[in-house]
Amino acid sequence: MVPDMARAATTADAFNAVAEPRRRQILDVLAGGERPVNDLVEQLGLSQPLVSKHLRVLREVGLVDVRDEGRQRIYRLNGHSLKPIHDWVRNYEQAWAERFDRLDIVLEELKGQQRNRPKPKKAKPKKKEQGDGGDDG
């Protein structure tokens, strides 16, 4: 077994745990539903010890939960512990959402200006027709 030297530096919290691309891959797969370890190994194309190591890190920070079913260990995503990360990004997202809501207003005005701008008239003689109510009243 490979000594787990990197662990202390990577498991402080959910933020650090998801900094590792393969752990994010694991979370992406688990977002589709719970999976036994063997499925994860197959889907990710990684070695079983490596997947297990990442799962242990994810479990230590509470990002995944595990249960035993017969001889299998089934992992699932614990969405609740992703909340701090979500909240962190959400604030930034919210800032852009507010900007874009205002940009919508600017765009509506620009569209209005475009509509109201008099169109260049073509020098085409206008034919008067019956039923054209334009000059009536």
Add this chain to the structure above:
Amino acid sequence: MVAMTDSGTAIVTLPADTQIVITREFDAPKHLVYRAYTEPDLIARWWSGERGEVTSVDVDLRVGGAWRYVMKANGGFEVAFHGEFREIVPNERLVTTEVYEMPDDFPLAGTPEAEEGALNTITFTEVDGRTTLSTVVECHTKEVRDAIIDSGMEGGMQEAMDRLEQVAVSLA
């Protein structure tokens, strides 16, 4: 009168450690979105969102030209970004550097990586009169990326304080 359109909210994703992708669809053709995105008097009307007032917008829209936006946030402090255009395809695409002028108490403030900032690629894609605006923010390091996301926190400080107050009241 101004019609409010409900085109949906901004979507922010973090596809890699050094990237942020922001997308949003607008109910307008791309040449108008491009105008709103590049003309100073128009930028001034939306860039601060609900978090303050834009106090200054300079845009020198040519390759090698600089831009700088400053807002006075509701908390009284200033938030500023600046950059330099690297590529300009009118109504289609902008590539620009973006440097967040970090407050002094930010751990990265004044460091070379912070001064270097990010490289933004902004694309305007129109389908059936609607435009998707997509911004890919490519940072030199994860730390800079995270600091830029924290800038949302800076601007949102007032709201954060309001929420904190609510929590404190509920605990009392």
